[in-house]
Amino acid sequence: MSSEVLLIVFEAEETGVPAIVVYLATKIKPMKPVFVYCTCKNAEEAIEIGQKVVEAELAACANVLPGMRSIYKWKGELQQDEECVLILKSHLALVEALTNMVVAAHSYETPAVVALPIVDGSPAYIEWMAGEMRV
DSSP states (O other): OOEEEEEEEEEOTTTOOEEEEEEEEESSOOOOEEEEEEEESSHHHHHHHHHHHHHTTSOSEEEEEEEEEEEEEETTEEEEEEEEEEEEEEEGGGHHHHHHHHHHHOSSSSOOEEEEEOOOOOHHHHHHHHHTSOO
């Protein structure tokens, strides 16, 4: 991590004597990476949505995991469906725009789009993610 030193000189009110404050500030914005978990009706829809958000630099990467079985209630009825998981690797600051894009492109009335924080990981990978998005 690189950093810079900022030297601030000001006059103390009580004495009129210059006071010096040294402030160490980091140049690197803290990265707040997230996984955005989505379910799609099939792999084709997941690929289409994944390509859109990566091309728009709202996610660094999209993982498409077909063959997931969902069991849920919808409008009071028990449902079971084959679905596809779409995991988008993004940044907390981009979640709102990413969610809007996913919802607009999605075939479901109420698509699952939830962001989960990444609390730790490979620094090189997190840095690569940050470089691939408009953060």
